[in-house]
Amino acid sequence: MALRSVCRWHNGEPAVLSSYGLRVRLSRMEDQCRVLAAAVETLDDVFYVYDADGKLAYWNARLNELFGLTDGELSGMDPTEFFVADDRAAVEAAIEDVFESGQTSVEARAETTEGVVTFELSGRLLTGDDGTVQGFSGVGRDITDRREREWHLERQNERLTEFADLLAHDLRTPLAVTSGHLELAAEELSPERIDAARDGLQRLESIIEDMRTATREGTLATDEQAVDIADVATTAWVHVETSNAVLEPPPPILVEADLERLLRLFENLFINAVTHGPGRDERTSDEDSGVDTTEITIRVVPTPDGFAIEDNGRGIAPDERERVFEPGASRAADGTGFGLYIVRAIAEAHGWTVRATAGEHGGARFEFDIDADTAC
Template sequence: MSVEGDVVERALDTLDDVIYIYDETARLVYWNQRLNELYGLSDAELDGMAATEFFGPADRPAVEAALDEIRETGETTVEAVSQTTEGPVRFELTGRQLTDEDGEVIGFAGIGRDVTERYEQAGQLSQHNERLAEFADLLAHDIRNPLSVASGHLALARDGDVGSLDAIEAAHERIDRIITDIRLATREGTLATDIEPTDIAWVAREAWEYVDTDDAVFEGPEEFRLDADADRLLRLFENLFRNAIEHGQTDDETPVTVRLEATADGFAVEDDGPGIDAAVRDQVFDPGVSDAAGGTGFGLYIVRTIATAHGWDVSVTEAASGGARFEFAV
């Protein structure tokens, strides 16, 4: 079936894609109506426009490189962003050489397709994958403490200490709670909290039992009550204590002391180790930041995440002893 030229032209004008033909100097000589709509330009204004004129300084070099590729190889595909009447649009632009009967190049033709949504979806998928990887790292990081406790008590149980079985069971229950916590955070994007009056001094002592403390010493009040989620707070203290021991133990002779104290607007945890350099204090809560051998860099990130979930502010400063001091404004 043959179709008259005006029918073909009307058909091309119904497309959402931009159809274009450029001459050998990369000047526009044919286009469909979609181009007029996207730029609010008349036929007279579009006629003879350079291919690069539709793009800003940031994307123009990519378009120029694509034009060079057409001249060298005969075809190209490139993505570039253009400001249109519908806002910024990311186009996938194709181009293929046009030749006459003698094989002489007379220009190129192509299609401009809006791939903005596809690009955004790809970005969202990438962010989602990064978040999943981050939560996997958090999970691996947080189960180290109860696994270490379970392993230690397992060795005792094998030597006949039946009482260690209770500690092993408690460690496994702790792992299960952490896994549940991470799954909730993965689904909801944040750590949910179940706030109720809590003796945080008791929670801190409980967390101390879950950390491989060696000869380190814990000091704190007998009782200190705040509104908090006890299970989340347990993880917060575990990570603070592990951080203090990993960074605060400077030699084998002097064990580090970790102290919990009430403050005027909340509480603080400090140690008498070497402290944190003032130049890097702003970065210590970022994920992946660690200067400890074997450190994952997620401990203090978890601390900040849990504090934020409670609506608390956390900051790091220097203790009177010169060690690290973490202050929580509740």
């Protein structure tokens, strides 16, 4: 029966009352039932209760509205009857799961009065005081719009990746031809001009590779495992040209992350620190503070919400701290402008956030906030 009828008494009154006190207690129970039923009726989601035989026992009016069925038609229906044929096997498996494990969740599509709806269905086992199974209850939530948005986003990401691959292919062909002619011209031109041309071609190659990486990092699913930030940072440091920069020994920080992508994140941040930090000829020793400023020092530190990477270089002006994550934001002569954009893409692919701020010694600091369910 519909949930709005569950708490009704016969003819609106308790059948037999032996005392005034009992009448009061029953009246209170009836009021509580009415409040509960009214609350469930306000839900935009479908609420349902199935008995121990897996037959529909109680529901809210939303189910009537979506399927255009009366209480009499709904009563005793099997769960699979609501859904399209292709999804019924998944619903059956979910019902078996709720009776075996005590809870379940599944997605299934149904033809409704509002068109084809994708439901996210939950189930929780119901037991009596003596432990006997009485059935299960749950909620059917319409996630059609969410799934459509995800589908369109996936298609957009796929097209973006395809575009980047095609563009990279088309650019590399003339680059290869140009490189070949450049080698032939080296016999006639000055070494300085040849070196300048080679540097330009190498920069184009770097931009192409970073562009392809930028289109992929935020779309590919992460293969997460328990990793130690200290190990990742140490390995990344070996992979990049660090000049006179120094990495302080990082402390152990355990997170759930994709190892290869996290390695790329640290490499990009280290390159950023070394590239944008002042050179040796721009720095002087500060004897009063006791801080050695003859080289860039980079630290990896734990934070209450995750970890941070900071240096003692030039730092980032407050009005530039958001813009540095945009593609093409680099102002370095040899920068591609994709380094920090890729850092943010990798962080967001893990469900993290990253922000730029000031370091302890005035340099740049990048703070990563990790969701509670991703930290070890």
